[in-house]
Amino acid sequence: MSAAARRIRRPPRFYFSLRSPYSWLAYRDLLEHHPRTAAALEWVPFFEPDELSAKMLAEAGGAFPYTPMSAEKHRYILQDVRRLAAARGLSFSWPVDRDPVWEVPHLGYLAAARHGRGPEYIALAARARWELGQDVCDRRTIAGLGAELGLDAQELACASDDPELRAEGVRVLLDIQRDGVFGVPFFVDHYDKYWGVDRLPAFVAALAAKDPRLAPDPSEPAPLDGAGVRVDDGHAGGCG
Numbered sequence: 001m002s003a004a005a006r007r008i009r010r011p012p013r014f015y016f017s018l019r020s021p022y023s024w025l026a027y028r029d030l031l032e033h034h035p036r037t038a039a040a041l042e043w044v045p046f047f048e049p050d051e052l053s054a055k056m057l058a059e060a061g062g063a064f065p066y067t068p069m070s071a072e073k074h075r076y077i078l079q080d081v082r083r084l085a086a087a088r089g090l091s092f093s094w095p096v097d098r099d100p101v102w103e104v105p106h107l108g109y110l111a112a113a114r115h116g117r118g119p120e121y122i123a124l125a126a127r128a129r130w131e132l133g134q135d136v137c138d139r140r141t142i143a144g145l146g147a148e149l150g151l152d153a154q155e156l157a158c159a160s161d162d163p164e165l166r167a168e169g170v171r172v173l174l175d176i177q178r179d180g181v182f183g184v185p186f187f188v189d190h191y192d193k194y195w196g197v198d199r200l201p202a203f204v205a206a207l208a209a210k211d212p213r214l215a216p217d218p219s220e221p222a223p224l225d226g227a228g229v230r231v232d233d234g235h236a237g238g239c240g
Contacts, residue, residue: 010042011040011041011042012040012041012042012187012188012189012190012203012207013041013042013043013044013179013187013188013189014026014030014038014041014042014043014044014185014186014187015044015045015046015176015179015181015184015185015186015187015188016043016044016045016046016122016184016185017045017046017047017102017106017184018045018047018102018105018106018109018122018125018126018129018136019047019048019097019100019102020046020183020184020185021077021081021085021130022081022184022185022196022197023046023184023185024126024129024130025081025084025085025088025090025185025197026184026185026197026200027122027126027185028088028090028126029088029197029200030200033216034200034204034216036213036214036215036216037203037204037207037208037214040207040211040214043118043119043122044172044175044176045106045109045110045172046176046181046184046186047102047103047105047106047169048064048066048102049064049102049103049169049173050101050102050103050160052166053103053166053169053170053173056166056167056170057170057173057174060170060174062170062173062174062177063177064173064176064177065176065177065181065182065183078094081094084197090131091131092130092131093130093131093132093133094133095129095130095133095134095135095136096133096135097135097137098135100135100137101137101160102137103159103160103166103169104136104137104138104139104142104157104159104160105125105136105137105142106169107159107160107162107165107166107168107169108121108125108142108145108146108156108157108159108160109121109122109125110159110165110168110169110172111151111155111156111159111162111165112145112146112149112151112156115151117149117151120149121145121149121156124145124148124149125142125145128141128144128145139157139158140157142156142157142159143156143157179193180193182195183195183196185197185200187199187200187203189203189206189207192206204216
């Protein structure tokens with residue numbers, strides 16, 4: 001299949017990151033307010049590559065968008081996410097990342113997804129990181145998620161050591177470049193792109209205009225007014 005045909009035939013996509021608090025908020029908003037849309041999307045992990053993935057990506061002719069985050073921006077995000085989480089009634093615990101390797105949780109997602117448990121994995125990983133303050137780059141944490149899912153704990157914990165999953169991770173990184181993703185949450189429908197949790201309603205509306213089956217159900221809770229102020233990507237792997 002040609003690259004052009006593959007792009008045309010792909011469903012709308014949600015680029016998410018377990019690193020980004022704004023991605024977590026978009027994830028919660030999707031499931032709570034737009035479950036039909038959530039079920040129709042292709043969920044694609046966005047992660048900053050480690051040395052091995054960066055080398056494999058370069059060999060494949062790709063590159064990863066990276067802009068270091070300033071201390072001022074980091075302090076702002078701390079305040080902003082607490083406000084947004086409080087507005088949604090979410091408990092929130094800011095995790096501490098010590099020498100993180102983001103392939104550990106994100107390739108763990110790919111491992112869970114090949115067993116048909118991707119959504120459940122994201123739910124557990126997001127809860128572990130943003131509600132319990134756990135280190136999702138710790139293989140022991142991922143092993144615990146695997147056990148909770150009834151999957152092989154070591155398969156998920158050691159996903160970054162699996163050559164097939166590493167190669168799949170590089171394909172994901174190439175998709176990130178092809179789709180022009182520079183931060184998360186990021187939503188793509190063919191050539192239309194939406195960046196930030198505040199753009200989620202517009203993305204949902206655009207999809208519903210094309211497919212009325214994705215229109216919000218009146219019985220579903222409405223999003224909070226003003227809950228989606230303009231946001232940045234929330235981590236150093238996006239634009240600064």
